[in-house]
Amino acid sequence: MSGLRPFVVVLVANAVLLLLVREANFYLNPLGLTLFPAGLLVVFAAWHLPVGTGMAAVLLTGLLWGARLPVPLGLMPLFLGLAHGLLFHLRRRVRSRDPLTAAWAAAGANALLLLGWTVVLWPGEGLAAYTLRFLGDLLLSEALVFPAAYWFVSLQESVLHRWRPAPPVEEEG
């Protein structure tokens, strides 16, 4: 499954997901909670696409997300790229490609990325409130990423299946 088609499907699906998450965060943020969806953005690309296509889609997604954040533009693509690489290595060991396994992988990657992001942006003071907020964000994100991954991976699979190239027509001799 290589080429432009899967790249476009993953990129568009990720962009739409980022938009939906932004809308969810609009209502969640006043409660002191943030939904962090990073694991969802890498799992399909890492488990179903060749390394070049998947990495390109994930890095572009990272640039889309990172462009809106007050951190250096390359930081989010770097994080997503590392998670993609990790899951790509895992895919050799895990044979199952069903959405449930993908959901576990997405939730694991999401927890790792949120932890990494929290450590990199560790503040100088107010650590108790920072850690409490991290735990709240982690619980919420994991609770939503797991079921959402089940749906999100199936969605991308189904779109790619429907959008596959037509089989060549055999000419009658």
Place this chain on the structure above:
Amino acid sequence: MAGRNPLRDRPFAVLAVLILAWLLLPPAVQRFAGTAFSEFQAPAEEALSRVRDLGRYWSLRTLSRRELIETGRELSRLNALYRLQAGETEALRQYNARLRGLLDLPEPVGFRREVARVTGRELTNWWQSVTIRKGREDGIRPGHGVVFAGGVVGRVREVFAGTARVELVTSPGFRMAAHFEGDRRPVRYEGRPVGLLTDPEGQVRDVPSDFFASPEEPLELVSSRLGGVFPDGLPLGTVERLQTGPSGLFQTGPVLLDPGLLTLEEVAVLVPETRGGPGDAEP
């Protein structure tokens, strides 16, 4: 025979090559890419906010005629009160101008208020900002102050063609000069991120040791015109507790901010009317 691709099945090698290529790009190209990616998403965000507005409109349409009449009456009472206050403010402004003329004092920086709708909210553990539906085309520049009915909101951080991002007073990197109501000595205000299920808070530093605050006798922290971003006297928050800092010379304490900061819908950007404002230095 075609050679085997050395990057095949090596995701970290691919990542390293791409990150290296990114780092080698000139900073101007990186900045352009950042702006382009941000501008690319602006229409989608605006569309979402319009859908939200439409949802609110339809929910308002479900109100009964009786409720609408009551709301209309309340608004007309408020309108009459605000007209009276506007008249008093104008009289005070003229009186102030006459006194300034008599004392030969320079005219302070005036501000035009550009009202803007909030389209996005990002109150995370790491930074706190909102996106507004006005930008460069409306004269907004980075560094301009932003206010709402409850007082100071923050400062414009990034400006795009039709949108702008505002760093909130709760953002950990936010700093501004302030003073307590009834006292001219400046103190330093710093932002603190919004905690889990808590009201917004900031922190005040460099408070002289003769100040005392308690829940019964709280101190009102207001904006200072030092820096030229905000006019003097806009409410910032309330201080109910102060404690002596490590130096023993100054005090620090938490600032209780208006909870309305977390659910902002409309804000006003303070665009300086005279030259020399913080945004005028921007190209």
